[in-house]
Amino acid sequence: MRRMATARARMTTALVVALVLTGACSGQDEPVGTVKVASTLGPGEGNLNLVTLPGAMESGGNDPRVDWVTPFQERTGCKVAWKVARNPREMTDLMSDKDRRYDGVAASPEVAGQLVATHQATPVNTNLVDGYKKLEPRLRALLKHSGKYYGVPYIWGSNLLMYDTRAVQAPSSWAALFEPEQARRYSGRVIVRDSPLAIAEAALYLKGKDRKLKIGDPYSLTAKQLAAVGRVLAKQRPHVKDYWALPADAVSAFAGGEAVLGEAWPYQVDVLTRASKPVQGVAPSEGVTGWMDAWMIGARVQHPNCMYQWLQWTASPDVQQQVAEWTGVAPANPQACSGDRLKSGFCNAYHVGDRAYLDKVIFAHTPTKECRGPGDNKGKHECTDYAEWMKTWIESTKQ
Known part of the structure; x- marks a missing residue:
């Protein structure tokens, strides 16, 4: 491994x-x-x-x-x-x-x-x-x-959107994973990486979905923006089979047909492809972290x-x-x-x-109070730190 x-x-x-x-x-x-x-x-x-x-x-x-x-x-x-x-x-x-x-x-x-x-x-x-x-x-x-x-x-490394080509029409957006109506199509067969930094991928989805939030850098979120992401994750939770911490868990879920859509690294895509499993990894249109x-x-x-x-x-x-x-x-x-x-x-x-x-x-950095990036994240507001991200992640995905 x-x-x-x-x-x-x-x-x-x-x-x-x-x-x-x-x-x-x-x-x-x-x-x-x-x-x-x-x-x-x-x-x-x-x-x-x-x-x-x-x-x-x-x-x-x-x-x-x-x-x-x-x-x-x-x-x-x-x-x-x-x-x-x-x-x-x-x-x-x-x-x-x-x-x-x-x-x-x-x-x-x-x-x-x-x-x-x-x-x-x-x-x-x-x-x-x-x-x-x-x-x-x-x-x-x-x-x-x-x-x-x-x-x-x-x-x-990078974080991709991986899917089973037999069960899922080729997705092009993080919406396939974070839009509640779309995630419902594959309810119980969706996996998400278990990390507070995965909030950034949901933030990329919201960046395009709700422009009024004015999300810039997905790793620099104001309290309002982080709360909005938390609500997205909470609505997604009923459809998630597993929040994977070990890469092998994601490999096993797709290899056994228990998962058909989820977050992955090139590692899982590579392993499953070499094992002749029908999966593909894509970089969503909103961006890849x-x-x-x-x-x-x-x-x-x-x-x-x-x-x-x-x-x-x-x-x-x-x-x-x-x-x-x-x-x-x-x-x-x-x-x-x-x-x-x-x-x-x-x-x-x-x-x-x-x-x-x-x-x-879009490379990860530690979320801090100091805002970074364009739009409202450019020094105009105080952002949220990693402790707040951890709290939001636990409340949205574990409780």
Whole structure:
């Protein structure tokens, strides 16, 4: 089973991300955020301490053929240790703890924005990362804040509308899933991913359905807009068979004919298609949402030279190939699909190198009080934060 994908769904819904964190100091009582951007690299310090969610690191323990840690250690002399966080909240807490000095973190969207906002991440000198400019430009841009780059793209994915071609006429809009009358057609055979961030897909539907709401960025919603989305989800709930947390659950539901319409990732579409199941995934007309994980440097980095070597290593095509194949996600470096690395079928299924597609993806960020985007979301009103999204999600889908 593709482990990163499994971990992502489970971790996303586990706990509310901490949105207000106390400023911390390093072991030398140096204020967070004063760590300078590296200008040159020296020899490795011999050690590297990282924080990840499950599946982001492999050293042959789960499969001896899957190991991108040991070769790095042998090549650089940097001995790698990593702490596996149970969820994004714990990941944020670990990187913000003044008594801990982690060098870097494989940050999900819920984490990355908070580390930047609370000065728990150090800007990256991208000139010191060989191959950085080979990474997808759109992904690189997501990590730019106030003229500085706060990470190196690692992996990404998108959220699609998947359907059984035998039972459902090809949908073109999120309305097929969120419009109550349309969802009723497939009542009891609809599945939705179990994540508060799935609110964004319903917001995209409402953006076109009710223009008076003036929804702009689907991840930046005012209280009125969020309440409207909550009502849509509550009306959809009677028709939903399951809110899936594990990708395998969505695969099983479609493979067994228990589900015919729902939210999915390219992962499920790929697995079911290769198993000759009659499914297709489409990008709805209102837009498709997505996510990106990135390696970020901690504010209290102790081994900066080893950390930069790790950034270069994980951005390389060969490592990106391993990560993509093992985790079932798209690599940030499209060169992973060049030569005899990833198979063309995999690359096509995950839209690797398809910049026309990638440019249309609306990438997730942590919902905060500060509004973003066009229309009423452009600094005119206070928006809702992740805690409010979690509350709305639970009330609309669980109660």
